[in-house]
Amino acid sequence: MSDLQVVILTHTLPETWIASLQGKCQLATGPLDATFLAPELEARLPEAEGLFCLLTIPVREALLEKAPRLRVISNMAVGYDNIDVATCTQRGIPVGNTPGVLTEGTADLTMALLLSVARNLPAASQDAREGRWKTWSPAGWLGADLNGATLGIIGMGKIGQAVAQRARGFGMRIVYTDEVERPTLKLERLSLDELLQTSDFVSLHVPLTPQTRHLIDEKTLGMMKRTARLINAARGPIVDSLALYQALKNGQIAGAGLDVTDPEPLPPDHPLYSLPNCLIVPHIGSATMNTRRQMAELACENLLAGLENRRLPNCVNPEVYKA
Secondary structure: OOOOOEEEEOOOOOHHHHHHHOOOOEEEEOOOOOOOOOHHHHOOHHHEEEEEEOOOOOEOHHHHHOOOOOOEEEEOOOOOOOEOHHHHHHOOOOEEOOOOOOHHHHHHHHHHHHHHHHOOHHHHHHHHHOOOOOOOOOOOOOOOOOOOOEEEEEOOOHHHHHHHHHHHOOOOEEEEEOOOOOHHHOOEEOOHHHHHHHOOEEEEOOOOOOOOOOOEOHHHHOOOOOOOEEEEOOOHHHEOHHHHHHHHHOOOOOEEEEOOOOOOOOOOOOHHHHOOOEEEOOOOOOOOHHHHHHHHHHHHHHHHHHHOOOOOOOEOOHHHHOO
16 A cells, blocks of 8 residues: 555646656546546545646535545646635645646637637638638628727736737737736726727636626626627636627627637537637637646646645645644
8 A cells, every 4th residue: 555645636637747746646547528526536535635636626615525634736727716715725725726837828829719700710711611612702701900909808917918918919909907907018997898898809817706707798798899809718607608699699799709618618509609700619728738738737836835735836825824
């Protein structure tokens, strides 16, 4: 029987990404595409001292009660809305995340979505494949210009700022709304209502909280220009999916590009898929080889620090150490 501490790794990851764990803990690993904790892993919760998880695994009080020896939770993500952080803090469990390393990749993907919906690429590509491309058409597949257009960024954190930096290169006017004023950026800060009313593109980069859940709903979609396009590379529930479907179907806004959805994954029969002005991709904002590897390596660093009673390099509940 191994003397190494038991760590539950909720998903199978490439061995090179988690090489730093070799010989330092006893891993119990789940399947590649888990959306819940595998039964064989749940059975090992009573002996687990570490939990390495992804966003798809809810870590709530019921799970924590089954893991009395748990000393650290390491989430391979920037967000941590899948984790009951308050209960973790009460139990003295530090929770780690992986900020910074996915900023550039997510900003790149945001611009890819923005460009795709601006130029109607999904519909144009579909028409080409299905034989509707007969000749060069002066009035065919017309999109929107980025140069001179207004990009409204909701949430001017690291990713929002990286998107702004890229958008400048396209000649866009950038405005933002954020709880914190950022004068060093030299950008115009607006209220949410003002931003929605004046922006040609709206890009979401806020965390999911009770205050931001359904921030974009029937009312706020109604404030946007009919020619505006919405981009969400943050969290799915920030947008009311049914309200977005109605707004796109009725021409209330011109288009949307979604890297995240609610629910996630979005069922294949969801009506949003039927709309030619809605581009949906499967949560791939951080999906570059370099970014995902760095995320895993940072998650390993957090995990090992917790197992060794060291402060986590990236801890979302630092108040746990005051106890």
